[in-house]
Amino acid sequence: xxxxxxxxxxxxxxxxxxxxxxxxxxxxxxxxxxxxxxxxxxxxxxxxxxxxxxxxxxxxxxxxxxxxxxxxxxxxxxxxxxxxxxxxxxxxxxxxxxxxxxxxxxxxxxxxxxxxxxxxxxxxxxxxxxxxxxxxxxxxxxxxxxxxxxxxxxxxxxxxxxxxxxxxxxxxxxxxxxxxxxxxxxxxxxxxxxxxxxxxxxxxxxxxxxxxxxxxxxxxxxxxxxxxxxxxxxxxxxxxxxxxxxxxxxxxxxxxxxxxxxxxxxxxxxxxxxxxxxxxxxxxxxxxxxxxxxxxxxxxxxxxxxxxxxxxxxxxxxxxxxxxxxxxxxxxxxxxxxxxxxxxxxxx
Ligand SMILES: [Zn+2]
Ligand SMILES: [Zn+2]
Numbered sequence: 088x089x090x091x092x093x094x095x096x097x098x099x100x101x102x103x104x105x106x107x108x109x110x111x112x113x114x115x116x117x118x119x120x121x122x123x124x125x126x127x128x129x130x131x132x133x134x135x136x137x138x139x140x141x142x143x144x145x146x147x148x149x150x151x152x153x154x155x156x157x158x159x160x161x162x163x164x165x166x167x168x169x170x171x172x173x174x175x176x177x178x179x180x181x182x183x184x185x186x187x188x189x190x191x192x193x194x195x196x197x198x199x200x201x202x203x204x205x206x207x208x209x210x211x212x213x214x215x216x217x218x219x220x221x222x223x224x225x226x227x228x229x230x231x232x233x234x235x236x237x238x239x240x241x242x243x244x245x246x247x248x249x250x251x252x253x254x255x256x257x258x259x260x261x262x263x264x265x266x267x268x269x270x271x272x273x274x275x276x277x278x279x280x281x282x283x284x285x286x287x288x289x290x291x292x293x294x295x296x297x298x299x300x301x302x303x304x305x306x307x308x309x310x311x312x313x314x315x316x317x318x319x320x321x322x323x324x325x326x327x328x329x330x331x332x333x334x335x336x337x338x339x340x341x342x343x344x345x346x347x348x349x350x351x352x353x354x355x356x357x358x359x360x361x362x363x364x365x366x367x368x369x370x371x372x373x374x375x376x377x378x379x380x381x382x383x384x385x386x387x388x389x390x391x392x393x394x395x396x397x398x399x400x401x402x403x404x405x406x407x408x409x410x411x412x413x414x415x416x417x418x419x420x421x422x423x424x425x426x427x428x429x430x431x432x433x434x435x
Contacts, residue, residue: 236389
């Protein structure tokens with residue numbers, strides 16, 4: 088089969104690899120129908136994850152069709168169409184039993200096997216460990232490119248942004264970050280009853296997508312003075328919830344500034360340097376700060392939401408290209424502005 092293989096920072100190639108085989112009785116094999124390039128894949132590409140073994144197949148977001156099952160798999164059968172969780176859930180360790188598979192002790196410190204310590208899904212076929220706990224059926228009528236959003240971008244937006252931020256009816260919500268996660272948070276916040284959703288981004292085509300997704304206001308943060316422009320469109324009391332989906336010091340500090348008294352700042356962004364927590368502001372403003380990594384427990388609900396038509400996240404998908412052009416997808420994602428790229432889906 089063909090797969091996108093990691094050969095070190097900045098080096099990967101679509102090349103021949105042996106087809107995966109069942110290695111444990113809890114495995115399944117899938118024919119990959121769609122995969123995506125995620126920000127985390129770009130981090131790997133830039134050498135942010137030196138622990139990644141050379142020769143590993145890239146990718147952790149996929150939907151596929153099951154081609155073979157291990158002898159202990161009970162929930163799935165050959166031919167099932169499934170969404171693959173990027174967090175591998177062993178289902179039996181203490182963390183997984185508590186619904187915190189991001190801390191699965193069997194699948195490594197963060198449940199991240201696929202396209203990391205194990206071969207991933209940017210390939211024609213893939214082996215999925217602990218399949219009974221790490222796959223979900225895709226309802227009929229949900230296209231592959233929409234289903235794939237529910238395993239990572241939407242799960243992060245919902246679990247770590249909207250739910251941690253406790254968005255509720257009548258809230259004014261600011262979402263900082265116009266990537267797939269930030270954009271996914273827009274319809275999910277509206278569904279919880281937010282009446283004002285302000286998207287802060289830097290790419291005009293993504294701000295247009297934000298409006299299509301239901302944002303009430305968009306603010307271009309590539310221009311000076313954006314924090315004041317956000318404040319100008321908020322109610323007098325400020326933002327009830329600020330969702331940070333960038334992972335930078337400046338944007339998180341802006342979130343602390345914009346949040347209302349008794350508000351919540353929900354950080355989704357992956358930060359590469361420490362940011363001081365303004366405990367004196369938190370005390371005087373009574374605001375709550377949350378952060379963390381999703382465990383993908385919301386994926387079945389998110390699949391129902393897209394299947395029912397309750398939300399439409401299609402503006403997030405900008406490109407569908409053949410799987411064999413996976414390497415090109417990285418280049419397109421790197422030059423997102425030039426290529427007008429938000430989420431690039433690789434299809435079989
Ligand atoms: Zn991802
Ligand atoms: Zn576990």
